[in-house]
Amino acid sequence: MSSSDAPPKLYAAQEPIFPKKVKGTFRNLKWVIMFVTLGIYYITPWIRWDRGPSLPDQAVLVDLAGRRFFFFWIEIWPHEFYFVAGLLIMAGLGLFLFTSALGRVWCGYTCPQTVWTDLFYTVERWIEGDRNARLRLWKSKWDFRKWRLRITKWIVWLLIAVATGGAWVFYFADAPTLLWDLLTGQAAFVAYATVGVLTATTFLFGGFAREQICIYACPWPRIQAAMMDEHSLTVAYRDWRGEDRGKGKDREGLGDCIDCNACVNVCPMGIDIRDGQQMECITCALCIDACDEIMDKTGRERGLIDYLALTDEANERAGNPKVPVMRHILRPRTLIYTALWSLIGVGLVVALFIRSEIGLTVAPIRNPQYVILSDGSIRNTYDIRIRNMTQGDAVFRIGLTSDEILRVDLEGGQDLMVDVPADETLLQRVYVIARPDDPAATADRTELRFWVEEFGTNERAYQSQSFIGQGTQ
Amino acid sequence: MTDQENSNLQPDDPETTGHSWDGIQEFNNPLPRWWLWCLYASIVWAVLYTVAYPAWPMISGATPGLLGYSTRAEVAEEIDRYDALNADLRTQLTEVNLAEVTQEAMPDLYNFSIQSGGATFATWCSQCHGRGANGVQASGYPSLLDDDWLWGGTVDDIHLTIAHGIRNEEDPDARWSEMTAFEGILSDEEISQVVNYVLAVSDQEADTSLAAAGETVFLDNCAACHGDDAMGDRYLGAPNLTDRIWLYGGSPEAIEETVRHSRFGVMPPWSGRLSEAEVRATAIYVHSRGGGE
Numbered sequence: 121m122s123s124s125d126a127p128p129k130l131y132a133a134q135e136p137i138f139p140k141k142v143k144g145t146f147r148n149l150k151w152v153i154m155f156v157t158l159g160i161y162y163i164t165p166w167i168r169w170d171r172g173p174s175l176p177d178q179a180v181l182v183d184l185a186g187r188r189f190f191f192f193w194i195e196i197w198p199h200e201f202y203f204v205a206g207l208l209i210m211a212g213l214g215l216f217l218f219t220s221a222l223g224r225v226w227c228g229y230t231c232p233q234t235v236w237t238d239l240f241y242t243v244e245r246w247i248e249g250d251r252n253a254r255l256r257l258w259k260s261k262w263d264f265r266k267w268r269l270r271i272t273k274w275i276v277w278l279l280i281a282v283a284t285g286g287a288w289v290f291y292f293a294d295a296p297t298l299l300w301d302l303l304t305g306q307a308a309f310v311a312y313a314t315v316g317v318l319t320a321t322t323f324l325f326g327g328f329a330r331e332q333i334c335i336y337a338c339p340w341p342r343i344q345a346a347m348m349d350e351h352s353l354t355v356a357y358r359d360w361r362g363e364d365r366g367k368g369k370d371r372e373g374l375g376d377c378i379d380c381n382a383c384v385n386v387c388p389m390g391i392d393i394r395d396g397q398q399m400e401c402i403t404c405a406l407c408i409d410a411c412d413e414i415m416d417k418t419g420r421e422r423g424l425i426d427y428l429a430l431t432d433e434a435n436e437r438a439g440n441p442k443v444p445v446m447r448h449i450l451r452p453r454t455l456i457y458t459a460l461w462s463l464i465g466v467g468l469v470v471a472l473f474i475r476s477e478i479g480l481t482v483a484p485i486r487n488p489q490y491v492i493l494s495d496g497s498i499r500n501t502y503d504i505r506i507r508n509m510t511q512g513d514a515v516f517r518i519g520l521t522s523d524e525i526l527r528v529d530l531e532g533g534q535d536l537m538v539d540v541p542a543d544e545t546l547l548q549r550v551y552v553i554a555r556p557d558d559p560a561a562t563a564d565r566t567e568l569r570f571w572v573e574e575f576g577t578n579e580r581a582y583q584s585q586s587f588i589g590q591g592t593q
Numbered sequence: 594m595t596d597q598e599n600s601n602l603q604p605d606d607p608e609t610t611g612h613s614w615d616g617i618q619e620f621n622n623p624l625p626r627w628w629l630w631c632l633y634a635s636i637v638w639a640v641l642y643t644v645a646y647p648a649w650p651m652i653s654g655a656t657p658g659l660l661g662y663s664t665r666a667e668v669a670e671e672i673d674r675y676d677a678l679n680a681d682l683r684t685q686l687t688e689v690n691l692a693e694v695t696q697e698a699m700p701d702l703y704n705f706s707i708q709s710g711g712a713t714f715a716t717w718c719s720q721c722h723g724r725g726a727n728g729v730q731a732s733g734y735p736s737l738l739d740d741d742w743l744w745g746g747t748v749d750d751i752h753l754t755i756a757h758g759i760r761n762e763e764d765p766d767a768r769w770s771e772m773t774a775f776e777g778i779l780s781d782e783e784i785s786q787v788v789n790y791v792l793a794v795s796d797q798e799a800d801t802s803l804a805a806a807g808e809t810v811f812l813d814n815c816a817a818c819h820g821d822d823a824m825g826d827r828y829l830g831a832p833n834l835t836d837r838i839w840l841y842g843g844s845p846e847a848i849e850e851t852v853r854h855s856r857f858g859v860m861p862p863w864s865g866r867l868s869e870a871e872v873r874a875t876a877i878y879v880h881s882r883g884g885g886e
Contacts, residue, residue, distance in 0.1 A: 132623040332625055487725030491738045491883065494836035496796075501738075501883060551883060556837075 134332060136258060137390040139241060140251040140382075144409025153229050154238060162283070165290035169193075172511050174542055182292050188543075194472065195543075197509060199479065206468045210461055217457035219347040221449045222427070223354035227340065228404035233333050236284065236326040237388065240277055247273045251385060277327045278319070285318030331389045334402060341399050350430040353448050355403045357383075357394045357425050360437050365394075376420045383407035383425055393425055403427075478516070479507035480572050480581040489588045496556035500587050504550050506572050508540040515539055515575035518550060520568055526560055526587065527553045537575070552587060564591035679705065683870040691748045694877055703877070710878025713871050717863065718879075726882050733841050733858045738883045741838040743830045744768055746886035752876035758862035759830075767862055770830035774855040775814065783810045788849045794823045794835050795843060 167179035169192055176183065181190040189196040189204070196203055218225050227234060248254050248269050260266055289311045290298060301307035302315070325333050334341060348354070362377030377394070384392045386406045391398050393407050411425040429448050436442065485501040493499055508514050518536045520528055528536060529551040540546040552568065554561040566587040573580045610619045643649060646658040657663075682705045686694075689702065696703045715724065721734040728736035735743070744750055744759075754768065761767040775784060790807025792799035812821065818831040825833035832840060841847050841856055863872055879885075 129621070129623050131626040131629045133626045329627070332627070336625055336628060485725070487723070488727035488736075488738070491727065491736065492837055493739055494741045494833070494838050496837040499739075499883065549881075549883075 135390060137331060137388065138251045138254045138258070138385075139388045139406070140385040140410075141245060142386040142406050142409045142413075144406075144412060146405035146409050150229060150238065150404065150406075154235050157230060157235055158239075162287050165287065165295040171195075175511065176294060178294055180291060181294075184292060195509065197479075197507065199481075199507075200475070203468060203472070206464055206471075210464050210468075213457055213461040213464070215344075216347060217454055217461060219344050220349065220352055220457065221454045222403070223348055223352050224341070224344050224401070224403045227334065227344070227402035231340075231402075233325060233338070234402060234404065236280075236322060237330050239280060240326040240330075241388065243276045243280070244273055247276065274327070277323055281319040281322035281326070282315070284322045285315040288318055289314050331400070334389065335400055345399060349453070351448055351451060351453075353427040353429055353445065354397060355393060355401060355405050355408060355425065356397060356428040356432075358423065358428070358436070359394065359396075360433065362394070362424050376415070376418075376424050378414065378418060380414055382410040382414050386410040476579065476581055477509045478514075478572065478574050478579055478581045479505075479509065480570065480583050481505040481507075482570050482583045482585045484585055484588075486588075490590070492590075493553070496561075497553050498556075498558075498561040498589055499551050499553045502550045502552065502570070502585065504548050504570065504572075506538065506540050506546045506548065506581075508542060508544055508546070508574075510574075511542050513539065513541050516572045517575060518548070518570070518572050520552070520570060521582075526558065526568070527555075529553060554587065554589065560587050561589050562591055563589045565589070679709075683868075686870045686873050691752055691873060691876060694748075706874040706877035707881060709871065710874035710876070713867065713875045714878055717867070718875070721860075726879065730839065730842055733856060735840055736838075736884075737879050739838055740884055740886075741833065741836055742884070742886070743770075743825075743827065743832055743840075745827050746880075746884055748876050748880040748885060751879050751885075752873060754860070755872050755876055755879075756862060756864040759860040760857065761859055761862055764862040764864075768830055770818075771857065772818070772831075772851070772855040773814075774853065776853040779810065779814065779852075783807075784849060784852050786810050787815065788845055788852060791823070791834050791848050792845060795837070796835075797843065 164180050165178065168177050169179035169190075170177050171190070175195075176190060178190065179192050181188075183190065187198045215226060244254065248257055257266060257269065286302070289302075293311070298307060298311065302311060329337075357377075359375075362375040364374055365377035365379040366374040367379050368374075383394070384407075386409070387393070388404065388406070389400045389402060391400045393401065405427065408423075408425045408427070412422045415422050415424055427445065429443075432443060481504065483503045483505075485503060489500075491499045491501070504518070506516050506518075508516075516538050518528065518538065520526060538546060538548055550570075554566075560566040566589065568585045568587050569582055570585060571580050571582045607620050607622060610621045612619050643656075644658065645660045646662050647655045648658065649656040682702055685702055686706065689699070693699065694703050694706060714722075714726065718726075721732075722728050722737055723734070726737040728734040730736075740746070742750065744754055757764045757766040757768065759768050760770065779787070786803045786807035787810040788807070789799040789803035790805075790811050793801070793804040793807075811819075811823070815823075818829050819825050819834055820831070823834040825831045837843070839847065840858070841851055863875075867875075
């Protein structure tokens with residue numbers, strides 16, 4: 121304990137990481153996923169979708185002011201938020217599914233932090249060169265060349281960051297209009313603030329904080345680690361095959377690992393996968409690509425570093441044949457997750473197709489509970505909201521099922537017909553009156569069923585309510 | 594690693610902090626330094642924030658802050674902005690014929706009146722008439738929701754009542770009615786008779802013989818205001834005694850109390866306190882609550 125004299129440090133400087141360029145299956149997969157996800161992110165708001173004159177013609181639009189969510193041919197109203205809740209549950213179950221099967225695959229391939237950091241590393245490599253050149257530049261003095269390279273890199277990063285923050289706001293307003301407003305300085309403050317914040321976070325997180333976000337700021341590594349089991353595939357090193365590692369042509373007593381550090385040099389998290397499973401590992405599998413390349417060169421079998429489950433170690437040490445990957449992926453736990461996930465998905469699709477385009481909400485006015493009229497009739501008041509979710513104006517008739525004894529009156533009109541414009545909600549005050557000899561007038565509470573019927577289509581929406589009579593006293 | 598306490602340490606483990614409790618040791622996994630700087634930056638931000646914005650509590654309020662930010666000033670500004678936006682509607686409301694303001698004919702003006710009249714009602718009228726405008730029977734505050742009106746239930750009638758009040762000495766234009774207190778004028782027997790007559794004409798349980806005798810008492814003493822048929826007279830503000838609505842209650846005791854001692858409900862005039870637009874909007878609001886004629 122020689123270090124006991126000096127107090128240990130509480131805070132450590134960030135260790136710079138200079139990942140080396142790598143080629144291979146997983147690197148290609150990451151390129152494809154980066155291309156697809158960024159493509160979706162940037163292009164989606166610009167897709168047009170004709171919904172007629174009174175509605176926005178943007179395919180995907182979160183209209184916060186109008187409280188509508190437009191997704192191609194689907195329009196979600198605030199009361200239909202269960203669709204969003206359902207999608208969130210599906211996202212959660214999907215995360216369980218992928219994590220139990222493939223470990224932190226979300227972190228390694230699709231997490232925005234990973235995708236943008238990867239993009240920023242690509243820019244860095246393009247401007248400053250690969251690992252060795254970047255290392256040299258890091259150690260060199262701040263001369264003209266270093267400043268030039270650094271500033272070029274930062275400018276490109278900043279452009280990407282602005283484009284990132286810029287793309288986000290287009291989901292919340294008509295994209296072409298907003299772009300013009302942003303450029304001419306006429307857009308709302310909240311648009312500029314959003315672009316500014318997202319630009320700053322993208323620039324800082326992707327360019328400088330990088331793996332620090334995953335290790336220190338993000339809760340997912342802890343949560344995901346808890347969702348894995350001994351059958352989950354994670355990136356691991358076959359130490360029973362690689363050890364003892366060593367350099368040199370004479371492989372007597374040595375394993376397949378030639379200790380070339382290729383796996384360490386390509387790791388964007390700055391870890392050595394040969395130390396075993398680590399919280400920092402995002403299972404991006406770049407070390408697998410790097411090692412496979414070395415194995416090809418040394419003429420050894422690929423897969424010294426591989427997607428492995430904890431159970432594989434005991435199995436392979438015992439000399440049994442490798443368990444196929446699909447056997448790790450298809451097992452009861454993942455099948456149950458898949459079944460639940462599909463069930464909710466099917467449920468949402470069914471709900472989408474059977475949902476009504478007209479809606480009714482009835483709110484009873486209970487201050488007072490009822491009013492006595494001069495002839496002794498009892499009157500209850502209700503505020504009813506009729507939603508016309510169709511894309512044309514409609515006329516609705518309001519009524520009550522069965523009971524002819526109770527009378528319905530509208531505030532300001534007697535014909536029980538109301539006009540509701542397209543894509544709007546109408547608030548209408550309605551009175552229900554029970555004559556003195558009506559059982560409802562003396563009963564404590566009578567069940568009612570309101571309906572509205574769209575003129576022409578005869579489609580109806582219903583809601584149950586109760587009528588309060590004098591029996592409450 | 595000769596120390597007995599370190600026997601559980603693996604070669605790859607980070608160094609320990611050197612603390613040891615019952616053989617339990619603590620790894621030293623230091624936080625990144627930038628995190629520390631974020632903490633310092635937050636502290637600086639917090640201090641600057643309290644300087645820039647209202648923050649520190651003093652004896653008679655908080656420090657105002659260098660930026661002069663005030664939520665009250667912002668609210669006042671918002672109110673002024675909307676007042677300016679509504680100025681046209683308000684002017685229109687003071688000039689228009691009130692009966693013409695309906696949802697169909699003038700939706701903008703109608704909705705403005707319902708909203709602003711509702712706010713005025715909640716501020717000034719709900720203390721007596723209740724938040725739901727149903728009145729308080731025991732105290733003689735009438736319900737404004739039903740179809741019975743002492744002085745008429747058109748929007749112009751309601752407007753006159755709100756503007757000038759009822760039985761209010763401060764306002765010469767106030768509506769005025771006064772019922773005689775009959776204790777001492779009528780005998781106890783006559784009072785009992787007329788009370789039973791009123792119960793009978795309003796379809797309530799009554800002593801038939803007393804009620805029959807009470808008809809004469811009623812015609813002699815009450816019909817001048819309440820009418821021969823006891824249906825009341827809106828011109829005089831005399832209530833209809835045959836319906837089911839009672840301002841002070843329709844029980845024999847309540848009716849007898851009224852006959853003996855009379856009632857004298859008052860309402861203040863609002864035309865001096867509220868703007869004409871507010872009074873008119875309130876009239877439209879009250880008219881819309883279900884009782885409007």
